[in-house]
Amino acid sequence: MTQDLVMEIMRETIMLAFKLALPVLIVAMLVGLIISILQAATQIHEQTISFAPKAVCVGLTLFFLAPWMTNECIDFFNWLMDKLAEIPIA
Numbered sequence: 001m002t003q004d005l006v007m008e009i010m011r012e013t014i015m016l017a018f019k020l021a022l023p024v025l026i027v028a029m030l031v032g033l034i035i036s037i038l039q040a041a042t043q044i045h046e047q048t049i050s051f052a053p054k055a056v057c058v059g060l061t062l063f064f065l066a067p068w069m070t071n072e073c074i075d076f077f078n079w080l081m082d083k084l085a086e087i088p089i090a
Contacts, residue, residue, distance in 0.1 A: 005087070008083070016073070020073075023065055024061050027057050028054055028058050031057045032050060035049065
């Protein structure tokens, strides 16, 4: 296994992690921002008000994106197996 192959696998792994995490993080950030603006406007500073909607939105995001995330993981696994099959046996 060459260093180039290892670096390619690591790069693709990190890109997959970013690709899978980004939609969930964006939803959490946007919901948190909206809740923060509403809390600042109403002067209600309760921590649980921020947590509950964020948890629900993140859960719904994961629920709706689960098929896409699964397909991305399957595609990565298939790509990884193809790469590992190309390694010459010494």
